[in-house]
Amino acid sequence: MIFAYNKEYVSDTLLAITADDKGLEQTVERKGNVAQIKNEEGTIVGWNFFAISEVMTIEDRGQVTLTKEQIQQLNTMIKEAGFSEELPADTEPKIVVGYVKSCVEHPDSDHLSITETEVGDGKVLQIVCGAANIRKGLKVVVAKPGAMMPDGLMIWPGTLRGVESFGMICSAKELHLEGAPMKKGILELPQDAVVGEAFPVGKA
Structure with a gap:
C-alpha cells in the first residue's frame, strides 16, 4: 500500500x-x-x-x-x-537495504539477471534486474512492491521476459541521491549495511 x-x-x-x-x-x-x-x-x-x-x-x-x-x-x-472495507495496518518500510543471495542469467535475455534478494526478517524476493553490476553477495537498495519512488513511479509485481519480479533493485539516480553518479548501474552499499533497514531517498 x-x-x-x-x-x-x-x-x-x-x-x-x-x-x-x-x-x-x-x-x-x-x-x-x-x-x-x-x-x-x-x-x-x-x-x-x-x-x-x-x-x-x-x-x-x-x-x-x-x-x-x-x-x-x-x-x-x-x-x-458508510463503506464496509478496511485498510490493512501496513507500516513496513518499502525502500530497504537488501542482500543479493543468488544471481543467475535470465534464460530469455542477454542483459537481464534473476536474483533472489533478502529484504529483512528472512523474507526473500525474486527480482529481475537489468544492471550490469548486479551480482551475488551485494548489499543493495530494494524498492519492494508498494513503494513509491521519488519521481512518483509506483512499484508493483510484474513480469519481465516471462519471469515474475517482485520489486526493483535501485540505482543512486533512481533514488534521487545527492551527487548520484551519471553512470548506469545499481547502488552498491557497504557490507555492514543492515538488511531490512529503511533506506532514505532524495526528493523529486
Whole structure:
C-alpha cells in the first residue's frame, strides 16, 4: 500500500493506493470526505481522504509512512462514511537495504539477471534486474512492491521476459541521491549495511 500527501499540489487530500490499476478505467464513489476508487474489474485500487488535516497531522510530503493509529483513524473515516472495507495496518518500510543471495542469467535475455534478494526478517524476493553490476553477495537498495519512488513511479509485481519480479533493485539516480553518479548501474552499499533497514531517498 502506498500513502501519498502533498497539500501544495494535490490539496489537503491523502491518497491511499492499494493495488495496481493495470491501466484500466476507474470509477469513483464518494461519501462525505472519503472516496473509493475501483478499476473496471471491480478491484479497489485506492482511496482518497479529503480535508485530512482535520483528522491528523502529516508532516512529510510525497510518499508518507503512517502509524497503526493513523491507519485506524482512516478506517474509522471509511466506516463512518458508510463503506464496509478496511485498510490493512501496513507500516513496513518499502525502500530497504537488501542482500543479493543468488544471481543467475535470465534464460530469455542477454542483459537481464534473476536474483533472489533478502529484504529483512528472512523474507526473500525474486527480482529481475537489468544492471550490469548486479551480482551475488551485494548489499543493495530494494524498492519492494508498494513503494513509491521519488519521481512518483509506483512499484508493483510484474513480469519481465516471462519471469515474475517482485520489486526493483535501485540505482543512486533512481533514488534521487545527492551527487548520484551519471553512470548506469545499481547502488552498491557497504557490507555492514543492515538488511531490512529503511533506506532514505532524495526528493523529486
